[in-house]
Amino acid sequence: MKLPTSMKTTLNFQDADTFYEQLLDAHQGLSRDQSELLNARLILLLANQVGDARVLEECVAAAKDFH
Numbered sequence: 001m002k003l004p005t006s007m008k009t010t011l012n013f014q015d016a017d018t019f020y021e022q023l024l025d026a027h028q029g030l031s032r033d034q035s036e037l038l039n040a041r042l043i044l045l046l047a048n049q050v051g052d053a054r055v056l057e058e059c060v061a062a063a064k065d066f067h
Contacts, residue, residue: 007058
């Protein structure tokens, strides 16, 4: 029996600082439109890595409710 899947809520980064720097570097020199397209592509690529529709739904809801 498969247990219900849910979004990770504890820190799961191996190297958050390096990822953040890579993200900033990727946006360097881009226009706002180009930057938004990069974010959209990255979101879709990362969502594909997650794969689980329920986890993705929880992530969208959590991001939407984030204050």
